[in-house]
Amino acid sequence: MNHIVALLQAELGSAVSVDPVELDACRLDKSGHRSESAPLAIVNAESIEQVQATMRIATATGTPVVVRGAGTGLAGAAIASQGEIVLSTLRMTRILEISEDDELAVVEPGIINAQLNAALEPKGLWFAPDPASRAISTVGGNIATNAGGLLCAKYGVTREAVLGLKIVLADGRLMSLGHRTVKGVTGLDLVGLLIGSEGTLGVIVEATVKLRRLPTGVPTTIGAYFATVEEAARAASVITASGLRPAIMELLDPRAMRWIAEYLGVDARAESFLLVQTDGEGAATEAKGALDVIRSLGGDATITTDTAEANRLLALRRSFHPAMESRGTVLIEDVCVPRSALPAMFHAIDEIADRFGVTIATVAHAGDGNLHPNFVFDDSAGDGVPEVIWEAAHEMFLTALRLGGTLTGEHGVGLLKKRWLRGELGDDQVELQRDIKRVFDPSGILNPGKLFSVEEEHSVLTE
Amino acid sequence: MNHIVALLQAELGSAVSVDPVELDACRLDKSGHRSESAPLAIVNAESIEQVQATMRIATATGTPVVVRGAGTGLAGAAIASQGEIVLSTLRMTRILEISEDDELAVVEPGIINAQLNAALEPKGLWFAPDPASRAISTVGGNIATNAGGLLCAKYGVTREAVLGLKIVLADGRLMSLGHRTVKGVTGLDLVGLLIGSEGTLGVIVEATVKLRRLPTGVPTTIGAYFATVEEAARAASVITASGLRPAIMELLDPRAMRWIAEYLGVDARAESFLLVQTDGEGAATEAKGALDVIRSLGGDATITTDTAEANRLLALRRSFHPAMESRGTVLIEDVCVPRSALPAMFHAIDEIADRFGVTIATVAHAGDGNLHPNFVFDDSAGDGVPEVIWEAAHEMFLTALRLGGTLTGEHGVGLLKKRWLRGELGDDQVELQRDIKRVFDPSGILNPGKLFSVEEEHSVLTE
Incomplete structure (x- = not known):
């Protein structure tokens, strides 16, 4: 057996799967794109500690990690391939807190958008991001892609609905970003930087999300x-x-x-x-x-x-x-x-x-x-x-x-649009963004080849 | 005469001032804090090119730069001291575009918030960020501090009112961040990162801001x-x-x-x-x-x-x-x-x-x-x-x-709160934020000693 899988199993036991059917399912998302081969293993993490353990092993062994929620993405960002560990947050589905007074909820990343809203509805509350996939997509995935949907013009994109995040860094350290408050300007806005970063900067393991009151009146x-x-x-x-x-x-x-x-x-x-x-x-x-x-x-x-x-x-x-x-x-x-x-x-x-x-x-x-x-x-x-x-x-x-527009309004870059990234952002900005990624992920193990192109990712690893 | 001033004057002519009264005014903001001595010179930039020229000279000579708007900050972030160049955007006051159809305006950073709103009002439009200083503070300053104000609970903070930015990097390069569109997820959200960065990452030289319709009805x-x-x-x-x-x-x-x-x-x-x-x-x-x-x-x-x-x-x-x-x-x-x-x-x-x-x-x-x-x-x-x-x-x-709160809801860290930064963010996150600053500003010339502490800034310069 592969020694990386052995390390994962020794530390994480039954959370690790090498079932070929499960591995094969991770080659796809809803974009229709399919990776060339199946990943190494899936870690079905149930806790922050398991995510940390996975990332420590990945860093120690230089193994790439693809964080994956429900796999409903449309740009290939959560597709995994040969030699990669899939870190699934699908079992991290708890609602840790709902505060009616402060109009916020603290949730694990794997909860399905619609399930969170089902829990909120009796309280007259609502997590507004509503991608068309809301019945099947996770809140963590919504955040990782800054998901949009049908209601954005009035109710905003996911960015406007996230107050704070806990993330696990590439090396396994846990970090809390942002606030429980609706305002706050202590330091740089790393919450905003993580939102829409498509698994390239850190693993989102908890989110403090802003809630709205359900609209009143007759539509x-x-x-x-x-x-x-x-x-x-x-x-x-x-x-x-x-x-x-x-x-x-x-x-x-x-x-x-x-x-x-x-x-x-x-x-x-x-x-x-x-x-x-x-x-x-x-x-x-x-x-x-x-x-x-x-x-x-x-x-x-x-x-x-x-x-x-x-x-x-x-x-x-x-x-x-x-x-x-x-x-x-x-x-x-x-x-x-x-x-x-x-x-x-x-x-x-x-x-x-x-x-x-x-x-x-x-x-x-x-x-x-x-x-x-x-x-x-x-x-x-x-x-x-x-x-x-x-x-x-x-x-x-x-x-x-x-026409003054952009390549992607809400689906993200992933694999499918990275060819055009420099066309929109320019070389200087792509380099700057890659340098920022390097700060979070110096060895380039977080979702390599997504958002930025593979060749550049390799150059990170070898420079 | 100081050779840095000579370089600035050779390149920028009358845009450079060493008038002691003007220099002395830059030792203060509205926090009441006063720096120990006056800065080296002020560049009253009138164009992006002049900002770029200033930053090129600053980088070439290793001279710190304090970007300053109207000096209405409440945390000391725009206070300048000995050996520093003040880069004032107060003369960059043009409204480059108002689009009623797309509900946006493109402005230079030095325009006063209330002046922008005076120009928008006849069109029934409104730039919502309303710090108490709106009659005297610049839009660029509002963005650099992610300014709040009285209307945020309903109308959001400055973050929610900015679509795109042009920034000049420490080395003088110009970069366009963000979009003219209301949605867009191409790459990492660098607009959000710049908002509230208090002059530590780049010089904001143009902003595409989101407008609202003026509220109707009788308050x-x-x-x-x-x-x-x-x-x-x-x-x-x-x-x-x-x-x-x-x-x-x-x-x-x-x-x-x-x-x-x-x-x-x-x-x-x-x-x-x-x-x-x-x-x-x-x-x-x-x-x-x-x-x-x-x-x-x-x-x-x-x-x-x-x-x-x-x-x-x-x-x-x-x-x-x-x-x-x-x-x-x-x-x-x-x-x-x-x-x-x-x-x-x-x-x-x-x-x-x-x-x-x-x-x-x-x-x-x-x-x-x-x-x-x-x-x-x-x-x-x-x-x-x-x-x-x-x-x-x-x-x-x-x-x-x-109580689950934050050191600063809307004024920022600047000089006055940096002592407490690690208490809120933790050592790991402060180091990560400083590494991000280093990506933008490898030689540490952008507003050194603000947000992060002087000692750490020096360590950047000498490491």
């Missing part, structure tokens, strides 16, 4: 069809620029709507669709404002406060991903542009699809300017993403950057 | 007297825990109220005073909710939507600082505790004042748990803060930490 929901996607995008931009803050504002393009209608077997039009939901005490007033904008810009809208009817409209959006998957293999992209550039970005996506002869259906968190163009292709041969799709994606990334 | 204002400060603090905690989000919720202790009444010559009671203002469309409903809490907890309250009457109530709070200064020399402290610990913290402050025989008057941003105990003392001899006050402050910091 109002609008579904509106537009003749073109640019018109729908313009309506979304104008709604936000009018000072309205819908909780949800999602835009689906005609192809997405056609496939969703067929998938659900419902009678929805193959036109651009804008879904708006307002909540809180001002829900009705805000919805009226949004409706006025939509109709003035040519939208054909229905508005409802009826729960069943609202759910029928929301189901169209919620069925986006299964509807896409029913059509083939999917590469989900994630560019984000300033809201005013949404129409231009939609236009560019259509043009790129035509030019490269690829099939793209797009949904956008329109309140944020965050688009998810879904490349759908036939991968029955199992060859992975065709090069022509990466060429089209490359054009899309360049367009997003030219 | 409702409540002023309430309580028999004890603990009761007033409890009312504030319960208001927040009830899900209400006043724009302003300030708590003044009896001594503060007595001095304010005498300073203004008005008939205010020397009791604990809770000032609440709600805004937005839900202002009246929220105020009603807050009023119910206040009265149920024994508060004697008045409520008004009349502007003159509201201003009369707000004037009590606004006169806090001048009223304190009319009584002697003031050391303004800045601890922050979880909101539920506000009553306990107020109680402890009273006990500490009694035990050490020092005079403290306290105002708190009660919605945040952020207290400003003001130590008032006689410094007619010009000896600075008496040791007994630091001893009392030391006890106060320990109490705040014991």
Whole structure:
């Protein structure tokens, strides 16, 4: 047996698994990307001490570690490969504290977002980050990727919902970052630095998260069809620029709507669709404002406060991903542009699809300017993403950057976007970021080859 | 003439000043602390290029640089001393862009917060960070300290209002951090790291800030007297825990109220005073909710939507600082505790004042748990803060930490709190933070001796 596995087993006993099925599952996340071979072992940590023990062994032996929650990532950041230890936090699911007075919870990283919210709901509280994966993704994973979701325009991204973190460093030391208070400026903001760091700086073993009161009032929901996607995008931009803050504002393009209608077997039009939901005490007033904008810009809208009817409209959006998957293999992209550039970005996506002869259906968190163009292709041969799709994606990334946008609004860089990292950040900043990583992880064992490229990671190890 | 000054003048001409009066002014900020001697020179930079040139000369000659805005800091972070170059951004005041559609502005760092807001107001927009110094402090300074203020509980701290930064590194290189988009997760969050870094990592030369729509509706204002400060603090905690989000919720202790009444010559009671203002469309409903809490907890309250009457109530709070200064020399402290610990913290402050025989008057941003105990003392001899006050402050910091709080909610560490930094962060984290500083500033020329202690800074220079 491998001596590293032996060391892990001697220290961690049954927390260590080398079951081939379990190891094989760690080669994947929800991006569709698959690593070339299975990792060395999985440590299913149940405590901070076990995480520390794992990291001490990893440091002593120079073994790379991939921290993994539920494996729902979309950029390959938690995919493990040959020679790596997977450090799973999935068994660290305890809620250590819920403070109603201070509107915070202290949780272990492996708790599922929806499970935390199920525990909070009877108290009228809510952990607002709501990635589409919230039913299956962990709070630790949400933090490691700075997850977004449908409600960000009004309720913020994960960054805004984390007060403090406990992390285990590469060498096994435990460190507390941040505060229990809502404000605090003692020293550099390392909590913010850890959020979205994709497992490259430390292992998140505990989080103090900020809670909100559940919104009151009756939500109002609008579904509106537009003749073109640019018109729908313009309506979304104008709604936000009018000072309205819908909780949800999602835009689906005609192809997405056609496939969703067929998938659900419902009678929805193959036109651009804008879904708006307002909540809180001002829900009705805000919805009226949004409706006025939509109709003035040519939208054909229905508005409802009826729960069943609202759910029928929301189901169209919620069925986006299964509807896409029913059509083939999917590469989900994630560019984000300033809201005013949404129409231009939609236009560019259509043009790129035509030019490269690829099939793209797009949904956008329109309140944020965050688009998810879904490349759908036939991968029955199992060859992975065709090069022509990466060429089209490359054009899309360049367009997003030219429009003042970014490569990734909420999914992260992981494996899939690191090729483009220097294009957005520039060489100097990538070097600076790598130097910061080196401070946390001098021997380069934390998620090597993710975020930054493998070659550079190797140069760290050998320099 | 000093050769460093000669180099600066050769490159930067009239932007360099060695006027003794100007140099002497840089020995102070609003903390009352004064450095031991005047700096070498001031560069009044008017452009990014001049900042870069200054930093190149500083790096080439190993000269420390103190970046300074309006000098309104309360922790000594922008105080300069012998041998240092002051790099002033006060002349970099341009608004480069206001985008109504994308709700952002691009500004130079030297613009005064209130001047930016004056330019935004006609467009119905607003840069929300509102330190009490907003009429005189710069946006760059707000960012460098992650400034808070009266409106944070509802509208967030400066961190939540910055999308992107341009910084000049210690060696003169220019780097763009962050995004124009409201979301973005490409790489590590260096914007967050720079915010609140107190001039130790880089020179902020441009900021892309997030704007809000000005709140609509008629604000409702409540002023309430309580028999004890603990009761007033409890009312504030319960208001927040009830899900209400006043724009302003300030708590003044009896001594503060007595001095304010005498300073203004008005008939205010020397009791604990809770000032609440709600805004937005839900202002009246929220105020009603807050009023119910206040009265149920024994508060004697008045409520008004009349502007003159509201201003009369707000004037009590606004006169806090001048009223304190009319009584002697003031050391303004800045601890922050979880909101539920506000009553306990107020109680402890009273006990500490009694035990050490020092005079403290306290105002708190009660919605945040952020207290400003003001130590008032006689410094007619010009000896600075008496040791007994630091001893009392030391006890106060320990109490705040014991209650789950932090040394500084919004003023920063600067010179005045670095003695206590390790007490809050621990040795390991201080070392990690210093290693991060070293990545940005390998020769330790950016604001040495601030945030971290001088001895450690020297060790950087000599190791």
